[in-house]
Amino acid sequence: MAALQEKRSSEERRHKSIQNGAQTSQGQWGRAWEVDWFSLASILFLLMFAPLIVYYFIMSCDQYQCSLITPLVDLLMGNTHLSDIWNKTPTLTYKAAGIYILWVTFQVILYVFIPDFCHKFLPGYVGGIQEGAVTPAGVVNKYEINGLQAWIITHVLWFANACYFHCFSPTIIFDNWIPLLWCANILGYVVSTFAMLKGYFFPTNAKDCKFTGNFFYDYMMGIEFNPRIGKWFDFKLFFNGRPGIVAWTLINLSYAAKQQELYGQVTNSMILVNVLQGIYVLDFFWNEAWYLKTIDICHDHFGWYLGWGDCVWLPYLYTLQGLYLVYHPVQLGTANAVGILILGLVGYYIFRVTNHQKDLFRRTNGNCKIWGRKPEYIECSYTSVDGTKYYSKLMTSGFWGWARHFNYTGDLMGSLAYCLTCGFAHILPYFYIVYMAILLTHRCIRDEHRCFSKYGKDWKRYTTKVPYRLIPGMF
Ligand code: NDP
Numbered sequence: 349m350a351a352l353q354e355k356r357s358s359e360e361r362r363h364k365s366i367q368n369g370a371q372t373s374q375g376q377w378g379r380a381w382e383v384d385w386f387s388l389a390s391i392l393f394l395l396m397f398a399p400l401i402v403y404y405f406i407m408s409c410d411q412y413q414c415s416l417i418t419p420l421v422d423l424l425m426g427n428t429h430l431s432d433i434w435n436k437t438p439t440l441t442y443k444a445a446g447i448y449i450l451w452v453t454f455q456v457i458l459y460v461f462i463p464d465f466c467h468k469f470l471p472g473y474v475g476g477i478q479e480g481a482v483t484p485a486g487v488v489n490k491y492e493i494n495g496l497q498a499w500i501i502t503h504v505l506w507f508a509n510a511c512y513f514h515c516f517s518p519t520i521i522f523d524n525w526i527p528l529l530w531c532a533n534i535l536g537y538v539v540s541t542f543a544m545l546k547g548y549f550f551p552t553n554a555k556d557c558k559f560t561g562n563f564f565y566d567y568m569m570g571i572e573f574n575p576r577i578g579k580w581f582d583f584k585l586f587f588n589g590r591p592g593i594v595a596w597t598l599i600n601l602s603y604a605a606k607q608q609e610l611y612g613q614v615t616n617s618m619i620l621v622n623v624l625q626g627i628y629v630l631d632f633f634w635n636e637a638w639y640l641k642t643i644d645i646c647h648d649h650f651g652w653y654l655g656w657g658d659c660v661w662l663p664y665l666y667t668l669q670g671l672y673l674v675y676h677p678v679q680l681g682t683a684n685a686v687g688i689l690i691l692g693l694v695g696y697y698i699f700r701v702t703n704h705q706k707d708l709f710r711r712t713n714g715n716c717k718i719w720g721r722k723p724e725y726i727e728c729s730y731t732s733v734d735g736t737k738y739y740s741k742l743m744t745s746g747f748w749g750w751a752r753h754f755n756y757t758g759d760l761m762g763s764l765a766y767c768l769t770c771g772f773a774h775i776l777p778y779f780y781i782v783y784m785a786i787l788l789t790h791r792c793i794r795d796e797h798r799c800f801s802k803y804g805k806d807w808k809r810y811t812t813k814v815p816y817r818l819i820p821g822m823f
Contacts, residue, residue: 383565391568395652399533402664405776406529406671411436414672414776437526444527447520452535455590458501460581464494474637481646483573485555486732491640492580495589496633502594506601519609521602522674529664536656540567543583543650547571558649570651583650587658589636595663597622597629603670607677616685617678617769621669624692624766631700638707643795665779669766672777678770688768695761702747702755709743718746726813728806742803742810751816752796756788760818792817 405416411433412418422428467475475496480489510518517523544567551557556573560566575583600622604614632639639645648654680688708716709723716723723745731737747754763784770777796817800807817823 383560383562388562388565391564395564395568398656398661402529402660405668405779406526406664407433407437408776409671409675410438410526414675414774416774416776439527440530441524441527444524444531447524448528448531448535451595452591454502455498455594456581456586458498459492459494459586459590462494462497462501463492464497466494466497466500470496473634478637478640480574480640482732482738483553483556484732485553485573486734486736487553487556487574489574489582491582491585491637493636493640495585495594495636498590499594499597499630499633503597506598510605518605519602521599522606522671525671529660532660532663533656536652536659539583539587539659540652540655543575543655544571546575552576566651568652570649570654573649574645575650584645584648584654585636585640587650587655588644589633589639592658592662593629593632596666597626599663599667600625600670603667603674606674610674611677615673615677615679617680617771618670618673620680620685620688620692620769621673621766624689624696624762624769625666625669627692627696628762631696635703635707638703641707641710643791647795647798665783668779669770669777672770672774676770676773680769680771684768688765691768692762692765695758695763695765698747698758699755699762700758702758705746705748706743706755709741709745709748714741714743718743721745724749726806726810728803728810730802730804740803742806744810744813749814750820751818752811752814753788753792753818756792757818760784760788789818 404419408414408416408419419428419433423430423433464475467473473496475493478491478493480491482488506518509515521528546552547557547566548571551572552575553573557571558566558573559571577583604618604622607614607618644654705718709718709725714723714725723743725741725743725745727739728742729737729739743749751757760781763781767778767781796807796811803810
């Protein structure tokens with residue numbers, strides 16, 4: 349069995365690495381081979397508590413008007429018991445299961461059976477068959493990029509139903525939100541467990557599997573790098589984009605419809621959330637080919653972190669602002685609304701331009717213009733597992749000369765704008781900015797660790813030239 353052989357050689361590699369006293373070496377620049385106690389503790393914490401955190405947030409809106417403190421106080425004071433809260437929680441229903449199965453099946457059909465046609469008539473859009481980055485084993489995967497078309501078809505059908513056909517209410521998602529949570533959890537666990545077994549018994553590419561020897565770490569962070577079924581069903585591309593990100597805008601639309609139903613109007617804060625997050629989602633699908641070069645695809649293996657995260661964490665916690673606004677319809681003053689819109693748009697501009705600069709630079713191998721000038725860069729090299737040497741470049745011009753992750757800074761500004769739409773009465777909507785700040789700072793450190801493992805002294809030269817991570821002059 350190729351995967352089991354790879355497991356054995358993984359272990360040998362790990363022993364050699366420890367004997368040499370080297371944590372990482374060139375040719376081993378994918379995800380970690382060893383698990384330190386801090387990573388293990390974090391993983392165990394997340395495996396145990398992440399599903400409870402999601403439940404707690406959604407339950408607190410359902411039962412406590414989105415107050416995160418009141419349920420805790422009630423529990424501590426003995427005013428309520430866990431069993432009372434649990435008994436009031438909606439259970440899994442056949443209706444929710446039916447909706448969820450239809451939803452996921454529809455997205456699978458759009459992904460697998462409808463080749464991209466958008467790139468044939470949308471100027472500047474890169475869709476159809478595209479190549480990913482070189483994996484640690486030296487493989488270059490091909491992907492069918494058709495997310496934009498899946499998003500458009502899904503939303504056209506949604507609006508057609510809301511305006512003409514009326515087969516179901518546009519509030520359907522909100523109305524079944526907790527029963528759907530159980531369905532999303534089932535899918536998240538099934539997919540992650542399947543991915544783990546697949547990594548052991550029938551991996552897509554055995555050389556791109558990693559076994560740390562720690563069951564929990566492997567389950568959480570994944571074994572296979574790019575698990576696939578058949579030639580085209582790529583787990584990472586499918587689960588991250590759809591059902592997770594296609595659902596994001598539909599969920600927000602369902603919240604807006606609920607506001608309309610409950611209060612007879614949609615507030616400007618709800619419109620801002622729909623517009624700003626809608627831009628972010630559309631940007632993701634417009635640039636899906638670029639996404640093939642991001643850390644999720646180029647570095648992360650597919651385990652619970654991505655599988656469960658895409659099914660549950662993303663659709664439930666990234667949409668908290670809209671959910672909150674159903675319970676607390678905030679009508680912002682004009683100055684506040686305009687200020688938030690500007691913050692969101694400037695954040696988006698920085699996020700997009702920074703990502704675009706890197707993409708353009710890498711696609712043209714540096715033969716392009718950044719802010720009207722030839723880009724400056726540092727030449728670097730790395731080797732894959734089989735010992736092949738590759739050459740690359742790290743740009744030091746444009747926003748990439750200001751900070752090493754200015755794209756994250758723009759993302760954080762946008763995230764703050766979403767939260768500010770909700771005013772300051774509750775902390776629940778601010779979970780997103782806190783979470784994004786932790787996620788992106790951790791991601792920044794994780795990425796730099798990986799880049800150092802990959803590029804060695806060349807990465808040091810780069811960090812000397814661009815000393816700041818997120819905020820020039822500060823961090
Ligand atoms: P980046 O797009 O910043 O990619 C990092 C990689 O780019 C590095 O590993 C390295 O890869 C390469 N690189 C680093 N520095 C340079 C340079 N100076 N010149 C050229 N290439 C360089 O990170 P992510 O993939 O994490 O993020 C992509 C976007 O997605 C970000 O804008 C982020 O904000 C967003 N994001 C959003 C999340 C959300 O939940 N909303 C979650 C995660 C990300 P190589 O090995 O090729 O050299």
